[in-house]
Amino acid sequence: MNRLAFFLTLAMLFSLTIHAQNSTVISKTAESPIYIEGFNYPKFDELSHFAWFSINFEALEGTEIQVIGEHYRRYHADRFSLGAQLNQRIGKKLYMLGGYQKEWDLYNSGRGYPNPDPRHEIFLGMEHQVRENMLLDVKLVRPIKASNFYSMGLEGVGTRLEMGTRIKF
Numbered sequence: 001m002n003r004l005a006f007f008l009t010l011a012m013l014f015s016l017t018i019h020a021q022n023s024t025v026i027s028k029t030a031e032s033p034i035y036i037e038g039f040n041y042p043k044f045d046e047l048s049h050f051a052w053f054s055i056n057f058e059a060l061e062g063t064e065i066q067v068i069g070e071h072y073r074r075y076h077a078d079r080f081s082l083g084a085q086l087n088q089r090i091g092k093k094l095y096m097l098g099g100y101q102k103e104w105d106l107y108n109s110g111r112g113y114p115n116p117d118p119r120h121e122i123f124l125g126m127e128h129q130v131r132e133n134m135l136l137d138v139k140l141v142r143p144i145k146a147s148n149f150y151s152m153g154l155e156g157v158g159t160r161l162e163m164g165t166r167i168k169f
Contacts, residue, residue, distance in 0.1 A: 037054045049071060052070040066084070078105070080106055081103040083102065094129075097123075097137070099122070100120075121143050121144060122144055136165050138163045
């Protein structure tokens, strides 16, 4: 039963990101403090896929809770991650963020079925809004439970520093 619930939840969240191959933002309104963001890269071949989504809830002025997800598939990997993140504004354009994420190896090192043991990680970082539609972030990510697989491209790496950019269209 637990496995069925996992796959139904995974399918539901994955379908949220499949609907289009462009950026989608549903803005929050005065009536609703919730907004959804998502992005699906164009398909360059039949196997490759990358998409992410974020369901955001403004809990207090300057404090936001997010449910985040990402799907990544290439020839030798198929990964899905799901997490929760808290963003706290500490300046006009500066945010502190922290959270927890799980990552599943759907390809399971070539076995063809999902690995039932996800990779568990916590993270803490900062995000800076460079322009209205451009964000830079840096996070310290630490695994909190032993796992039999690593995040893509990080074989043998435990705690790591991640840096990234996001551009909103």
